[in-house]
Amino acid sequence: MERAAVFDVDGTLVDTNHLHVVAWWEAFRQAGHRVPMHSVHRAVGLPAGDLIARLLGEDRDRDRDGELSAAHKTLYGQYFDRLPPLPDAAALLRRLRDDGWSVVLATSASGTELAALRRAIDADDAITATASADDVESGKPSPEPVRHALELAGVPAERAVFVGDTVWDMEAGARAGVRCVGLLCGGVPRADLEAAGADAVYGDPAELLASLADSPLAGEA
Structure with missing residues (x-):
């Protein structure tokens, strides 16, 4: 699956x-x-x-x-011409693609802002689909963006993991019934992410990539 x-x-x-x-x-x-x-x-x-x-x-x-x-x-x-990607963001997405995951973005950005973010990440080859603000009526912490992302990927909640950096992300993922991974690089404390529903917390994409084998994103397809 x-x-x-x-x-x-x-x-x-x-x-x-x-x-x-x-x-x-x-x-x-x-x-x-x-x-x-x-x-x-x-x-x-x-x-x-x-x-x-x-x-x-x-x-x-x-x-x-x-x-x-x-x-x-x-x-x-x-800032659109110089948005900084976080360490190993592209490498993480490509590794997950290679491991058999469908990578879907769920973001409140749209239009030129979303295009600038995707240029910054520079991993379009690894991204299966994007659920943007234009696709949903309610943003996070509503579960709607995550549920729409799952529809685009064609997978049930139990076959998905949501990675985010805010309590709104964790609440949205938890309400959508998916496992949640929190990242500290957005500036939100670990305790707040865990209280909002994070099953695991890492520093940034680089740390998650290095810890992939022991994370919720591990395991065979």
């Missing part, structure tokens, strides 16, 4: 979480909001509307959410 290795992208395969933090912080600042960067960091990985609601509250002027999101996209977009 096929197996699916589903990957978040930002903070998991590409070192972008803190770029998102700075872009969101500046977008909020330009709109007259003073939001601490540590608060922004803990919200990274949520869909834009949910992130704004978490940081500004439900009683905010919701008519300005679109402006904030657009400002973030513009500010973050200045």
